Amino acid sequence: MGAKLSSEENIDLLKRLVIAHADLQTALSAITFLNDEVDNDAKYSKIELRKIKCFETAFIISYGRAFTNSKGRYQNLPLKRIGVKLSDNEKIMHRRIIDLRNKVYAHSDENFAHVRLDIHKRNTTEFTYHIPHLQFDEGLVFHDFRDRLEAMDLIRKIIHYLLTNINEFAQKNPGISLYLRPVQN
Structure with missing residues (x-):
């Protein structure tokens, strides 16, 4: 874990690493499920x-949680702090996922919305009424097989560095146990 930190700082960083690991494992599972489900040659119904x-949504949201602000000392996962060095392509993929999370999946950014409302007029013999017809984009962002594989490789790389740091902490602090659970409202 590199530079000397106080015991409290070490525990705070360890908490962030463990939480990020859980988030990235969920992201990896979700994109693996996506990869297993998608056949680029198939035609899918809207429901499918x-x-x-x-x-795809679970993948992007879970991945992004590790790299966006949260409560605690380490508000996001510091890649440099855990020794991750991303290639140019990995940086592009990382930024793409984070941007999608921030602008499309976790928030409804009007500049990135792909929705439509048409109002159809219907006449009967007794009255006229208007029917709203709503549509939204049903497509996948990660429809390309190579993109999914690149994202999976990126997640695995980051998980490797997380586990390396957690292992280093465990070797230096064999008596420490960490259990985080939700706070009851």
């Missing part, structure tokens, strides 16, 4: 696409 889109 929505199911598949759930995996």
